[in-house]
Amino acid sequence: MKIGIIGAGHAGVEAARVAAAAGAEVTLFSNESVLPYFRPRLVALAFGQTAPDSLGIKPAGWYSDNHIDLILDAEVSALDAATRTVTVHGAKRTFDGLILTTGSKPVQPPFVSTLRGSRVLPLWDMAHALMIRDKLVKAGHCAVVGGGILGIEAALRAREIGMSVTLIERVGRLMPSQFGARASDVLRKQLEDKGVEVRLARSVTQAETTESHVDIHLDDGSVLSAAFCLVSIGTRPYAGLASAGGIALRRGVMVDPTLKTSAPNLYAAGDVIEFEGVSRSSVREATAQGKLAGENVVAALQGKEGTRFEPLLLPLTFKAGDFELCALGAPGGEGLEEQVLDVPVESAFRALIRHQGALVGVQMVGTRAGLDDFARQVVRMNKPAP
Ligand SMILES: Cc1cc2nc3c(=O)[nH]c(=O)nc-3n(C[C@H](O)[C@H](O)[C@H](O)COP(=O)(O)OP(=O)(O)OC[C@H]3O[C@@H](n4cnc5c(N)ncnc54)[C@H](O)[C@@H]3O)c2cc1C
Incomplete structure (x- = not known):
């Protein structure tokens, strides 16, 4: 069972881990020249507050120890989705299963x-x-x-x-x-x-x-x-390879609930996809999707049903010294009610966003008091019918 993974970011590394652990022969293509790294830490690197070699998602030896053939400086320049053939440096390679995890690019x-x-x-x-x-x-x-x-x-x-x-x-x-x-x-x-x-x-x-x-x-x-x-004004799924390769896409690569694209045995995960009409930019979401795409491509090759992806409803949290913010769910807007709560310290702010009584959003600045409780109660707005 040969599985190729295009893009070695958060989704790609996790997909590779899971597929290799299930016994697949995994090749992970990266167009970067350094080991896969934790992208949010780039801000600290840019401002001279950490070193490049402190960012690795996994240590150097981890890939070979886990039977993953990580190939750096390996841009996949062409993809034939129907045959699952990729071109790298002019050479073609065909896989039983493929996972597209090419991420996004800044606008x-x-x-x-x-x-x-x-x-x-x-x-x-x-x-x-x-x-x-x-x-x-x-x-x-x-x-x-x-x-x-x-x-x-x-x-x-x-x-x-x-x-x-x-x-x-x-x-x-x-x-x-x-x-x-x-x-x-x-x-x-x-x-x-x-x-x-x-x-x-x-x-x-x-x-x-x-x-x-x-x-x-x-x-x-x-x-x-x-x-x-x-x-830093936003990102877009990096899906040019998918479009040239014959995979259906709108803003991002379109996937079914099991993260399968329009092509056979070809899955996609992370920032590159559009799931239920939404493209996200989130490490935790990319990692969770990479895990599931790895599991589901193996299942498909074994003739088994895949598992559905359940989008995560996770708060965006950020803390630097006494500066803190948390946001979850809907930001507010027409038809939504903003309920401002008491705050434990002056100059902080907490509000809940409700839709017809249901909690659909949480916003906090300068505190995270009660966040975990609220996060458990938040429901997704416009959740599509199963
Ligand atoms: C500075 C910064 C700060 C961030 N902070 C946060 C944060 O605090 N919290 C959070 O949740 N998210 C944050 N994000 C977003 C987060 O990093 C992304 O959502 C996440 O990296 C997506 O993972 P991914 O695996 O889908 O894509 P990526 O991590 O982008 O990985 C895709 C990889 O595929 C490679 N690739 C693309 N095309 C090809 C090709 N043809 N051949 C081979 N390789 C290819 C790319 O070069 C890249 O290495 C931040 C991002 C940045 C840049």
């Missing part, structure tokens, strides 16, 4: 560049993190575009190493996908207390990089000068 407006010398950078892989690290200037200025969790963490870490920071968000509130206006406002005040300048409802129109700095032009006519500008 990059035209002013972002990863070319050498650029000072306007995304942060999605090890190479980006090292490019940012090269540009750190003690007491210099750092601009961050995107007020999501990645942008907020970057802003806080830049402050920790003594840089001044401007955080720019196009929408009129921070973390707009997770938080309503009140929670976002508390978040903004807490960031400002940490010395982060927050500019809401502002977009970057242009960026001009010089030898020593970058000038960032905003839509109100102002210009910010920074040592570098980190851009």
Whole structure:
């Protein structure tokens, strides 16, 4: 039973572990030149707070010890989904089962560049993190575009190493996908207390990089000068290989409830998929899906039924010193009711989001009091019928 896995991130490594443990001959293709790493730690690496070799998902010897043939610098350049044949460096290999775990890519407006010398950078892989690290200037200025969790963490870490920071968000509130206006406002005040300048409802129109700095032009006519500008405005499933290979996709690769794609014995997991119409960007979700895809491809090859994936309803939590936030479920909006709760400390915020009485969302800033209890009660909105 030969199983190929394309992409060695959180989903790919877990799929490989499970398939190899079930006795399959597993080949794990990575287009990166370093061992698979824990992607959220890239923020600490970018700001010089950890070393590249501390990020590994598994230790170096783990892959061969677990009978996984991990091939680095191995970009799968073509895929024939019908025959499960992949092309790597011009050579074709055919597998009994395949799992696509190519992840996602950051959305990059035209002013972002990863070319050498650029000072306007995304942060999605090890190479980006090292490019940012090269540009750190003690007491210099750092601009961050995107007020999501990645942008907020970057802003806080830049402050920790003594840089001044401007955080720019196009929408009129921070973390707009997770938080309503009140929670976002508390978040903004807490960031400002940490010395982060927050500019809401502002977009970057242009960026001009010089030898020593970058000038960032905003839509109100102002210009910010920074040592570098980190851009984090969202991600998209990285599904080009699937589309060229003949697999059905919309925004992400379409899968059935067992994570099977439209092609026979070909499964997909992690950020690359669209499940029940939603594409996520989550380590825990990617890992859980990778596990199930590994189990289900083995089951399919043994002529057994696959298990259905049950999406996880997990809180997004973040803590750095006394800065803390948690968000779960719906951010609020039309037809939803926001119930503000008491807080244990001044300047914190807690709210529950309800839909026709049912708890569908939790938002907390500066505290996580009661989170575990609420998390147990939250129900998914618009859960499709089985
Ligand atoms: C800086 C940062 C901070 C984050 N923080 C958090 C967080 O706090 N919590 C959280 O839950 N999530 C966080 N995320 C998101 C999380 O990292 C992703 O959701 C997760 O990595 C998805 O796992 P995956 O296996 O689907 O894809 P990935 O981990 O992206 O792995 C995909 C791999 O496939 C490789 N690949 C792509 N195409 C090919 C090909 N053709 N051939 C071979 N290899 C290929 C890619 O190079 C990559 O190595 C963060 C992400 C970043 C970048």
